[in-house]
Amino acid sequence: MSEDYTIIRTKDLTKAYGSKVAVNHLNLSIKKGEIFGLLGPNGAGKTTTILMLLGLTEPTLGSAAIDRHDCTRDSLQVKRITGYLPDNVGFYGDMTGRENLRFTARLNGVPEGEIDGRIDQLLERVGMTYAGNQKTSTYSKGMRQRLGIADVLMKDPEVIIMDEPTLGLDPEGMREFLQLIKQLSVEDGRTVLVSSHQLYQIQQICDRVGIFVGGNLIASGKINELGRKIVSEGHYVLEIEVEPCDDRFLGFIGTLDGVKKVSKEGDRFIIESDRDLRKQITEFLGVNHYTLLHLRQKGGDLDEIYRVYFEQAEKEEANHVKSGKEHGSRKKV
C-alpha cells in the first residue's frame, strides 16, 4: 500500500441527538501511518465521532470507513483492525493486569499458546512488567493508561483510536506516554487518531490536526501550515515584559498602528495586532533606556491557532443564529 493511502475516511458524517447536532457533516481523511489529532473543547463531538468510527453508534447521516470497511455495516471487521482506548478506560479490578490482557487476547482469538508471550512483550513495551501480576484495582491512572495501550496492542491493530488519552497524567507521565504514542506510529507504522483538548501536548506528536468546535471541523492540516495561515490573515500576538513598566510605555503602545487589543497578564503585556510590531517596539525601548525582560511573538503554536479558529467559529455561529432568526422557518432542514 502506498504511503498516501487514506485509511480513515468520513463522508458527511453526522450525528444528531434529537435536535442537538453533535457532529455536523464531518469530512475527514486520515492517511496510513500518520498521527492525527482531533482537537476540540468539551462537547465538541470528539467522542461521538469516535463512536461512529467504531460502529458503536449509528450515524444519522453520512458514512465512515476504515480501511475500506464501512464502520456501520462492517463494524466487526473494523473492530478487528482498530484498537480503541476509551477515555477513562477501565479494567476488571479483581483481576491482575495480566489476566485482563489474557481476557482481551481470548476475545480477539489469539491462539492460546501465543498469549503469554504476547503479554510479556506488551507489558515490557509499555513499561508495566513490574505490575503485571498486581490487581488492576491498585493501579494509578497512569498505570491504567499504559495497560490500556497494551490492551489496545493485543490485537495488533492497524489503526489506533484514543479518546483523551493524556487526561489526568502528570507532566513526566504525559511526556513518556506521548513518546509511546509516537512510537506506535513511527516504529510500527500504525495510524493513530488522538482526540484531546490539551493542545500543547498533542502538538508535540501530531502530524496533522483537525480543530473541532460545536460539531464542525473548522480547520485541519499540519500545525505549522495552520499557524502560517493565521499569520497571513493578520493575527499577531506579542508577549512582552519591560522594566520599568510605566505609563509612558503603555502610551507608546497605544500610539502604534494596527494594535487591536492590549491586556496584562502578570507582569507581561499581551499585545494583539494585525502586523509585526517587534521592530518598532525594540527601537523605542532602546532609545528610551528600557530594559527588555521578555519578548515573544506568539502565533503558529496551537494555542493561538485554537483561539483564532475558535473565535471565528463563534462569530460564524452568531451570524448563523442571527440569519437563522431573520429567515425564521428556513433554518429547519
Add this chain to the structure above:
Amino acid sequence: MSSPVKSTAAEKKSEAGTKRQTSDNRAWFGMKPKKEKGLDAVKEKVDSVVEKMEPQKDPEEEAAAEERRQVRYHSLDALYKKELADHICSKRLVIILVIVAALSIASVYGALTGIKSAMDAAASGKGDSFDTTFMFLKLYTTSGNSIPSYMSLIALIGPFIGLILGFDAINSEKSNGTLNRLVSQPIYRDSIIVGKFLASATLITVMVFATGIAVGAAGFLFSGIKPDGEQITRVLIYLIYTIVYICFWLAMSMLFSVFTRHAATSALASIALWLFFAIFMSLLAGIIADGVYPVSTEYQQAVNALKNANLNTGLNRISPYYLYSEAASIIMNPAARAINAVSYAQLVGAISGYLSLGQSLLLVWPHLVGLLALTFVSFEISYVGFMRQEIRGN
C-alpha cells in the same frame, strides 16, 4: 428485518439499501433461534429455500460465514468462562451459599420435626391418620417448629439468588469503564449479555441441584426415609422448575441492569418487584376479585363465589411467584387434585387418591411454559435494549 434468519448474501444486498442496522444487531437475530425449537425448524426451512434459490454459493462468502461462526464461538466461550470464574471468586457467591445453606439446613430440620410430630400425633390417635405413601417428598413440603418448608422457602428466597447474580450485570461494567472496551473488541455484542446470562444460569443450575439433592440426602441419613423412582423423578422435575423460576429473576434483574445507570437503582427495582410479586400481588388479586365479584352477602356468595375464586387465581398467576408455587405444590404433593377452584358438584363421585406423575405434569406444564415465556420476554427486552444502546465511558 425481524426475520430470525442468519443473514445471507442475498439478504445483505437487499438490506444494504433499505435499512441501516449495525452488524452487531444483525448478529443477534442470527443467535436467537437457539432458544426455541420451533424457530429453529423455521430457520432450517428458510435456509434450505434460500439455498435452492442460490445454487452457486460464493466460496468467499462461505469462508466469511465460517469465520463469523468461529468469532461467535471464541468470544462467547471467553466471556462465559470469565463470567463464571468471576462469580466463583466473588464475595456474592459466599452470600448466596450462606443463604442457601441456612435455608436448606433449617428446612430439613423443620421437616423432620414436623413429620415426627405428625406421626406421633397420629400414633396417639389425636391427629389425622398419617399418610406415609410419599414420605420422601414430605421432606421438601413439610413445615415444622414454625420453620417453613423447603419448598416455600425456596419460592420466597430463591429469587434473591437470581437478583444477586444479575442486578449489576451490565451497569456496573458501564460505570467501571470496561464495557466500552469490551464492545470495541471484534465480537458480537450479544455474546456479552448471552455469556453473562449463561454463566449465571449455570451457577443457578449447579446450586439448585446440589442443595435439592443435599436436602434429600440429609433427610435420608437422619430419618432413613427412602425415595422410590417416582419420588426421585418428582424431585428432579421440581428442581428444574426451580431453576427456571430463579432464571426468570436473573433475567429480570439483568433487564434492570441494562436500563438503569446505577447498580443500586437496579438492585432496588428488582427487590421491589420481588416484594410485589411475593407479597402484594395476592392482596391485590383478592381486592380486585372482591371488587369485580363481591361476596359479602350470602346471596352474592352463592352467585359469585366460583367466579371470584377463578378471577383471584387468574390474577395471581400473573405472578411468577404464584405460578411457581402452584406448580411446585402439584408436583410435590400427588394428593393435590386440581389447581382451579372446584365446585361441590364436580367433586361428587370423584375417587380420592393420588395423581400419577403424568397427570400431575399435565396440570403444571402450562406453568413451565409460562415461566419460560416470562424469562424469555425479560431476556429479550434487555437483549434488544442492550444491542441498541450507545455505550459511552461513564
